[in-house]
Amino acid sequence: MNSYSTSLAAGLIAASALAGGASAQQLTIGLASEATSMDPQFHNLATNSQVRQNIFESLIAQDALQGLQPALATEWEAVDDTTWRYTLREGVTFHDGTPFTARDVIYSYCRVPLVENSPSSFSIYTQSVTAMRAEGDHTLIVETNGPNPLMPVESSTIAILSADAAGAEEEVVFNGEGCEGMGTVPQATAFNDPAVSVGTGPYKLVEFTRGAQLVLSRNDDYWGEAPHWERVVLRPITSAGPRVAALLSGDVDLIESPPIQDLPRLEQAGFNVVDTLSNRVIYLAPFQEDEAPSLTGTDGANPMTDPRVRQAMSLAINREAIVERIMNGYAEPAGELLPPPMFGTSGRAVDPYDPARAQELLAEAGWPDGFGVVLGTPNDRYINDEQVAQAVAQMLTRIGIRTQVDATTASQFFSRRNNLEFPLYLAGWGASSGEMSSPLKSLVATYDREAGMGVTNAARYSSEELDTILREAMVTIDDEERSRLLQEAETIALDDFGILPLHYERSAWAMKPEIAYEPRVDQYTLAFAVRPADASAGD
Structure with a gap:
């Protein structure tokens, strides 16, 4: 039997178990986002x-x-x-x-x-x-x-x-x-x-x-x-504050994505908190066809078709500041579409924060006075997603790309994104396969719904060279050669600034002290994997 496995360094914050136990009859979980x-x-x-x-x-x-x-x-x-x-x-x-x-x-x-x-x-x-x-x-x-x-x-x-x-x-x-x-x-x-x-x-x-x-x-x-549980109730509690309040009051037994600023308080209150680096990258996608919606000051042109403009946008973003100030350290700046050393990554450096060079690039591309753009984002799907988008908007505005944030619920956002309503959007991708072909096939391969390629490429980035290399990688049996090809394909997209990685999320869960959950790099909250704390010992 063949198997492919990937390991990431996972951090575990252990809290001492208290007396008592969750009911074996029912488990109630507070979800950050509804299916x-x-x-x-x-x-x-x-x-x-x-x-x-x-x-x-x-x-x-x-x-x-x-x-x-x-x-x-x-x-x-x-x-x-x-x-x-x-x-x-x-x-x-x-x-x-x-x-x-x-x-x-x-x-x-x-x-x-x-x-x-x-x-x-x-x-x-x-x-x-x-x-x-x-x-x-x-x-x-x-x-x-x-x-x-x-x-x-x-x-x-x-x-x-x-x-x-x-x-x-x-x-x-x-x-x-x-x-x-x-x-x-x-x-x-x-x-x-x-x-x-x-x-x-x-x-x-x-x-x-x-x-x-x-x-x-x-x-x-x-x-x-x-x-373990006879009955499971999954409750969507999309606002972070009420989700924490539900855990503190005992209305739910476990919550996903507790606000990172609340984790110390939850631990001090005796709740179990676990976290791990995830495989989810948060990224920006600038629309790259000639006609883009919701642009101002461009006389109908789309500046983002020029890779110099897209590079300027990347250099305008201070990823370290976002991780430190908005994510409270529960993220890592991203230079790729998957965190190294996952399969197909190259260890590429994170784009530096260089607003002066960003302004030079805008001028070189013929946009010295910048332009206006709308940044679409969900406000209840990713960790601090709207706050991250607001920070990105401020950073882009400082170099002359005047950015307004359009934040909506995840269901509305995904529908509008797939209808190509945003000239720039913030989203995330978790690689269900645990290797690089997943984000490449979905996010940057040329859109071809019938071929199942680029199905989440709502920015319409396209590179014939990338497509050719990716197709070759997808039929290459030798692991070393396939990894090399995936690295080459990803490098093309990143050198084109066809997609702009921001950070990799760290995922956290908080729960009553009498239950336990093993953190997952795919960020899934699986009810059947939640166990009584004593039953998980030694796993």
Whole structure:
């Protein structure tokens, strides 16, 4: 069995356990951001993925450091350069009691490109698959359009649905031109119904009330280790203050993304606090087509098509100050799209803070008096996202790029971003694969929805050279050569200032002293992984 694992230095802040214990009946978690859909294939977004993993599983799972672990597949192997064999776990049933077979996997892969209006499609992880066939109920053969060394990693991102619950025909046939036997494919809103949201995971969906709560119940027939809690309530509490207040008052047992300025107070009050460096990069994306919205003082031109202007924007940003003053040290300045030493990184230096040189570059590009721009940002998705955006706006304004911040809730922001409404936006990307092809394929590859490339590239950066090298990297089996190619592709984008990395987040969780949670580099809050503090000892 092949496995790919990546490790990052993780910090653990331990607090002493107090008397008492959380109820084994119910666990209540305060989430910083609400899932946009119960459809596990609708939106490639961390807030959705962390919820779906409680209900729907993949062939392969990732541990807290993104190492690969058996899940619905017990083994996987490359038969040859373009063929993979998966041995599927026997004795697994869906929440409705129907058995899990290779048919369900084929259906799930077939559905991914059929999901309508996906803000960020999972097709980036399925576009290499050209054929799938079952050899019995528990062996799956997958063929790809070329060597795909990341096939196991990509398999960890695709949720496996129940073909029966989705209304598929008895025989589902994978066909690259359009699968057969799919029936009427349910779309995103249908998955609000527990009768459709049928997975194999440790929890079942009971209720999804948008803006209020998501309720799960324990799957007593789960094939793996039984989760501790009989009932889980996930409450979206998007404002940081009320989220902390809910923990202090006992209304919730655990919260994600506690305000970093409150961590010392929470520890002093006896709560457990854990944190780790994440794989999430916060970045700026300047729009790079000729016609850009919401620009002023440009006579209809888009200055950001000039790499000198984009370089000026990068040099205007004091990343160290943002980390120190806004993130209170719970971040690291970013020079790349993933923190070194993750796979495919080069150790590139962080762009320096040099506002004088930034002004020179603007003048060289023909914009000595600058211009006006709107910076779009979510205000409830990333750690201190709106505050970071306001700081960036002030820094850009000082060099003559007069910047106004347009901050909205995450759901509004992502919709508007994908409609190309922002000439400049702040967002984040966590690499679900734990290696460089993930941000490259999604954020800077030339936008091509049918090919599953650049699906989150709402700045429309494009480099034919980068695309060529990235495609080569994606079919290169040799790890050392693939890493070199990924470094080369990333360097092209960064030398073009096609995307501007700001910082890597550190992720924190705070919880009652009687429960424990292992911090994850992917920032996921997984209810099934929350345990009583005494049960986690020695893990």
